[in-house]
Amino acid sequence: MAIDDARPCPCGSGLSSHWVNDARGIPLCRICPTCAKEKLSTYRPEVLTDSNYYADEDIDGDYHASPLVPVRLGSCSCPR
Template identity: 50%
Template sequence: MAPRECPCGSGEFPEAEYDAQGIFLCYACDECRDEKLSHYRPEILHHYTQDDVDEPIEAEE
């Protein structure tokens, strides 16, 4: 499968972006990376724990 150009229109090829835990976030090229990653909380882009993001994984009973 041939690589596709980034849909942002830059003509560059996007790369997969991951959070600090290795979870896939999006595809982005150098031109749109900052804009796309700005939609995510900054703390997830660097080392974090559940306490840092303060989101329960399972519902509390």
């Protein structure tokens, strides 16, 4: 099942839901008509409308792979 497939909303309404993104295109949450207003009210308005909104966390920073995933090909210490 793809991330954008229609599925029942996690709010429990039983209605079909979809992902809503912030102004930068970052997925925030799944919503349906029943819970949209409540869920979106938890975000600052500029997060939904201004792609230059202030964020104190690094949005576009370096990707840090899981410690279980080799960072570079050939860096695995597995026996060969």
